[in-house]
Amino acid sequence: MxxxxxxxxxxxxxxxxxxxxxxxxxxxxxxxxxxxxxxxxxxxxxxxxxxxxxxxxxxxxxxxxxxxxxxxxxxxxxxxxxxxxxxxxxxxxKKNIVGGRVLGCADHVKLSVSEAHKANTEFWSTIGSEFLGATALPSWGAFFPSEERLKILGELSGKRVLEIACGNGRSLEYVANLCAAELWGLDISASQIARSRSFLESQGMDARLVCSPMEDECGLPTEYFDLVYSVFGIGWTTDLDQTFRRIHTYLKKDGTFVFGWSHPIHKCVSVENGRLVFSNSYFNEEWYCADMSDKKIMLSNRMMSTYINALSNNGFLVEKLIEETDREKAHASDNDFGRKALMLPTVFVIKARKL
Ligand SMILES: C[S@@+](CC[C@H](N)C(=O)[O-])C[C@H]1O[C@@H](n2cnc3c(N)ncnc32)[C@H](O)[C@@H]1O
Structure with missing residues (x-):
């Protein structure tokens, strides 16, 4: 056509x-x-x-x-x-790529915030981690250099730290071990919050956990945190501007915001018979609903410029954008996802500073 x-x-x-x-x-x-x-x-x-x-x-x-x-x-x-x-x-x-998977049944939908929250909460409360895989620090994602190499979070000793979309709490454990002074986490799913709580307690760690959509007012303190970070969390927001605006308020001046998500180019290219095929438009930011086993997720693919401009429009200065593949890991993988990661970034990480 x-x-x-x-x-x-x-x-x-x-x-x-x-x-x-x-x-x-x-x-x-x-x-x-x-x-x-x-x-x-x-x-x-x-x-x-x-x-x-x-x-x-x-x-x-x-x-x-x-x-x-x-x-x-x-x-x-x-x-x-x-x-x-x-x-x-x-x-x-119908080809939509979520994580390392090509989904064969993703339909474009008009965004309904309440439906997206309901579907995504249900997914993450039940089969999410087992289906898409949880990604926790020091990993920023498959075939991406690890935090141990990047050290993009910086020195955490004595810092107040908040994780957006904290999932099962494994990343909070990692920052606790880097001597963060205060651990806070936010997640939309009460089940994920409960998993985080019991895991961190079992490690003898104390964290303040809030159950809320990241887009909403949820009583988190403002001008308080040295670092806000998120590992495969931010892309779940239904309102990127609103989310960045809120994160900006939680941070102290000059505070750091670091997040990683699936690289938008990764969503456009599928592997067909060993060849990379450009199968989705990079410009397509429409919302889609995809079947995941017996659950559904609602997501949209955002362009890199959408993330960068939303940061800039909401009071952040981008200090670093990392688009890299850990070539050793990708070579060792011997699967389509790994072969793809050798040709294009599948994950990106951005570090921004509150102005
Ligand atoms: C891929 S996990 C990220 C957490 C952690 N890094 C992991 O891999 O387990 C995505 C998390 O985002 C949460 N989430 C989805 N939509 C959200 C929203 N609108 N606001 C806050 N959290 C949300 C889910 O409940 C889930 O725990």
Whole structure:
């Protein structure tokens, strides 16, 4: 499906109807940004808009997918071509990469914060760690250099430290052993908080644990922490700006924020028959819902610029962005994920300072 060609065709036919992007968008009840996105070839009308778009532009679906007006002579051939392209497109759209897995059944959805929180909490309270694997310091993720080598958290002795999305508490144990003075953790799942609590108690460690979505006001002290960090936690937020704004308030001036997450380029490339195939658009930040065994997760893939700009817009200075693969580990792995990690970053870590 040639989105650029289709976009140009939409623009041409819209102008033929003497409509501005805004007027066209108003009739459809959407924003003119969406129309501009289609016309620039950066997306297609969603299924529910396809017929209304055709009606307004006085074209049919076959012409929309072909990106041109069709004569009777080429109508049938184009219909078959378009049908095949649609089937291929449907296959592609269902490839979503979470952690090291390619999920075959991820559908784009409109974000509902309450549904995302419900689904993700249920997932992490039950099968999350076993299904996606827990990642705890000193690991920042598979095939990524470990904290023992990076030392990106800096000197922790005597520091007040908060972990966002603390999961089962293993990373808090790691920072406790680096002599942090105070340990705090936050997680949306009461079961994860309970796991953290009992694990840390079993290690004779004391932590203050708060059960809340990271996006929400939850009574954490402000201007208090020297370090806020998160290991595969931040990407679960439904509101990146709000989350960074809150983290900014928890930190003391010049305090440090370090987080790691799945690298956005990793989400775009799948391994098919030993070859790397670019299978998802890097620009696609739509929310999707994916089946994970008998549970669901709701997530979106964010571009690197989205993270960097959200930090900058919320009072942080980015000090370091690490995109690296531990080549020794990746070479030793002898699996597709490892082979992929030799070609592109699968994890990133950002260190930022509160201004
Ligand atoms: C991959 S785990 C990260 C924790 C830890 N590093 C680990 O690997 O176990 C993701 C954690 O994020 C939590 N989480 C998901 N959505 C959240 C949200 N909106 N706010 C706070 N925590 C959230 C989950 O409950 C889960 O414990």
């Amino acid at each position: 040639d989105q650029v060609r289709i976009g140009r065709f939409i623009a041409e036919m819209r102008k033929k109807q003497n409509l501005t992007q805004r007027q066209f968008a108003d009739i459809l009840g959407i924003s003119d940004k969406t129309v501009s996105k289609w016309e620039c070839g950066n997306g297609m009308p969603e299924l529910s808009f396809m017929q209304p778009v055709c009606n307004i532009l006085q074209i049919d679906l076959n012409e929309l997918f072909s990106g041109e007006k069709l004569t009777d002579a080429d109508y049938k051939m184009k219909a078959e071509e378009n049908m095949m392209a649609l089937i291929r497109e449907a296959e592609k759209g």
